[in-house]
Amino acid sequence: MPESPSVLAALVHELNQPLTAILSNAQAAQRFLASDQVDLEELREILSDIVTDDKRAAVIVRSIGAMLQQSSDDRKERPK
Amino acid sequence: MNAIPVIIYIIDDDAEVRKALSRLLRSAGYTTRLFGSAGEFLVSGEARFSAGCILLDLAMPGLNGLELQEHLAASDCQRPIIFLTGNGDISKSVRAMKAGAVNFFTKPVDDNELLKAVEEALRVDASVRASCMRRHSASAKLETLTPRERQVFEKVVAGRLNKQIAADLGIVEKTIKVHRSRMMRKMNATSVVDLVHLASLAGVNPNIYPKAQA
Numbered sequence: 250m251p252e253s254p255s256v257l258a259a260l261v262h263e264l265n266q267p268l269t270a271i272l273s274n275a276q277a278a279q280r281f282l283a284s285d286q287v288d289l290e291e292l293r294e295i296l297s298d299i300v301t302d303d304k305r306a307a308v309i310v311r312s313i314g315a316m317l318q319q320s321s322d323d324r325k326e327r328p329k
Numbered sequence: 330m331n332a333i334p335v336i337i338y339i340i341d342d343d344a345e346v347r348k349a350l351s352r353l354l355r356s357a358g359y360t361t362r363l364f365g366s367a368g369e370f371l372v373s374g375e376a377r378f379s380a381g382c383i384l385l386d387l388a389m390p391g392l393n394g395l396e397l398q399e400h401l402a403a404s405d406c407q408r409p410i411i412f413l414t415g416n417g418d419i420s421k422s423v424r425a426m427k428a429g430a431v432n433f434f435t436k437p438v439d440d441n442e443l444l445k446a447v448e449e450a451l452r453v454d455a456s457v458r459a460s461c462m463r464r465h466s467a468s469a470k471l472e473t474l475t476p477r478e479r480q481v482f483e484k485v486v487a488g489r490l491n492k493q494i495a496a497d498l499g500i501v502e503k504t505i506k507v508h509r510s511r512m513m514r515k516m517n518a519t520s521v522v523d524l525v526h527l528a529s530l531a532g533v534n535p536n537i538y539p540k541a542q543a
Binding site: 262268280298 | 345348355356388416436438439440
């Protein structure tokens with residue numbers, strides 16, 4: 250699997266997107282809560298997006314795990 | 330000048346990231362506009378006539394962030410750019426900063442840091458727009474001059490006296506004085522110093538005439 254390191258790098262890079270969305274959503278919610286008028290509908294949407302992005306991150310982490318597992322299996326099958 | 334709305338443009342190919350960044354900026358009281366690609370933003374042509382700054386993802390399919398920055402730099406009076414990138418690519422961040430980016434962050438970005446950078450970018454934008462407006466207004470005034478007044482303008486800026494200008498242009502000094510006073514009024518200038526300042530704002534090179542031989 251010669252492409253593995255670059256695929257891995259791409260997946261790690263991809264992980265940053267949901268993490269960015271989760272952080273900014275959570276911090277936006279904190280700021281909205283600190284304001285005088287709290288828009289509950291907006292907060293509900295934010296929480297729902299955080300859940301979605303967390304799941305998206307989990308899928309990427311699983312792919313990375315599977316890839317690491319596979320490359321370690323490959324090494325075991327072909328001992329030097 | 331305050332009549333122009335301040336808008337934060339968010340350009341990122343990830344819809345969830347766009348939405349989250351937009352919420353964060355709205356929670357701090359800003360108005361945002363979202364674009365899924367550099368091309369979409371360019372086509373809209375929006376940022377040209379507004380105040381604000383651009384939050385730009387570095388790695389996007391199609392035109393990437395650095396390419397968009399280059400493209401925008403080629404046109405006059407553009408909004409300052411804050412770059413966001415998925416990985417801390419040092420060489421790209423250096424390139425972006427050298428090309429005039431006001432800041433560069435690795436994702437995920439903390440709210441306080443980002444909001445501070447936005448504030449700074451808006452200060453940069455205000456001064457860029459002010460100098461841009463001065464340049465445009467100087468050029469616009471220059472456009473109102475007749476060809477003769479324009480000649481007189483260039484001579485005065487180059488430091489020529491009325492008598493010399495009369496000789497240069499082959500007309501009597503009295504007529505030069507008439508052209509000169511009309512030109513000064515149109516340029517809204519009260520002194521040669523004002524005029525030289527306007528010339529440099531409008532990009533007119535004041536040294537077009539060789540100095541008189543000693």
